[in-house]
Amino acid sequence: MVIDKKSVEKKYSIGVDLGGTNIVSAIVKYQGKIVNRLKVPTLAERGKGATIKRIIETIHKNIVQSTIAPGDIIGIGIGAPGPLDIKKGIINFAPNLPGWRDVPLKKILEDEFNMKVVLENDANAAAWGERCFGAGQGVNNLVCFTLGTGIGGGIIIDGKIYHGNNCGAGELGHMTVNKDGPRCNCGNYGCLEAYSSATGIKNRIKNRIKEGIKSEFLHFDSDDELSESLRLKSIFEAARKGDRLTSDIVEEAISYLGIAIANIANILNPEMVVLVGGITNEGDKLLIPLRKEVRERAFYSNYKSLKIVIGKLAGNAGVLGAAALLWIPNNYSCRG
Ligand SMILES: [Zn+2]
Structure with missing residues (x-):
């Protein structure tokens, strides 16, 4: 550093x-x-x-x-x-x-x-x-996915944040992973965020239930109740218990995230992909199928040299990174 x-x-x-x-x-x-x-x-x-x-x-x-x-x-x-x-x-x-x-x-x-x-x-x-104080210490080529209500991204190349031409780089949540996919908050269709963010997962489950598909573990009488009960943790629990509806959606969320990481691995060949946000509480239940998906899609040499890890700073990555910007010189090469 x-x-x-x-x-x-x-x-x-x-x-x-x-x-x-x-x-x-x-x-x-x-x-x-x-x-x-x-x-x-x-x-x-x-x-x-x-x-x-x-x-x-x-x-x-x-x-x-x-x-x-x-x-x-x-x-x-x-x-x-x-x-x-x-x-x-x-x-x-x-x-x-x-x-x-x-x-x-x-x-x-x-x-x-x-x-x-x-x-x-x-x-x-x-x-x-994460790069200065967390999972990515000493790593100069790193891509971070922030998996929350939406999906954000940060790209670090040669030890510096990559901002792009006009500071717009890193919108990983809005890479198209399925041209016929569901509508995203950005207005486009089939973005990663529409599948793998907490909102995307919840919306897809709600839509299936509205279509009349039954869930063995999630029961609702009203829309309000539906929103209230759909916590990410209970969704993953239901999926683990073998609930078909939720496990299908969760598997797809992980699979599309794997597709996105495989794309990144082939385009940027980073040393590390760091995942932060609520969904990472699932630990190996997330990482094992995710790595499998990336292995199947990325060039093997790019996959083999890639560490896919969960961030170490929990909810503090953002404040620590913002504070670190004052000490560690960065480049603002974008035009603004
Ligand atoms: Zn989008």
Whole structure:
């Protein structure tokens, strides 16, 4: 890991993970140790101004609780949903944050805290976190899939986050895996996210039940009840017990993820694919069939040299990666 020597004297930075559901803020020591962490609901429905106020209040509270002198903090790194203008620090649009259009979050926070602020795509921040402090330490060619409500991705090439021509690289959830597949949130059809995200899995189960296909373990009288009961954990449990409907959907979710990883293996030949997010709680139940799918599809030499692993930072990959952006120089070669 390369650390800017001048910055090491000031040993802390702040990582913020801005999500549609929660804002997580953490004061992080430069070796990756979290000194103080706060998680508050985003309450995005209250509007842009209210959310920005909550971000600012949370960071202030975080600093106070940590008892670290603000002068010892070198800056703030924010992982945010995109599309973003990373260079200018502007959130152009965020589907899960209503009313957010061209918000200059970097400038707003620089004015408020009088310290350096870096904005990064949330999945890139998670990839960077795993690379600096988690499963990918010392790995220079790494691809990270963030498997949550949606699917994001971060690509690290030669030790640097790959941003692409205009900062739009890494949208792994929106690679088409089946041209005739279900509609995705992005408007396209057959994206990986429509199959292998938590939302994709739940929607596909709901649709099957509505079509009249019976599940042995999931019973519902109303739509509300259906949404309430469909937790990822119970879906995987039902699949394990042999419930046909859920096991079909789960197998397909894993299979399509394997197809996506095989594509990545053949195109980029990375050393490691790191998976983070709720579905990774399944551990080997996910990894074993996934590796089998990748082995069957990727060039053998690319598969053989590829480690497919689960991230080590649990829910903190994003904040740790965002905080690490302050210490570890990265390239922003995209035009913005
Ligand atoms: Zn899509």
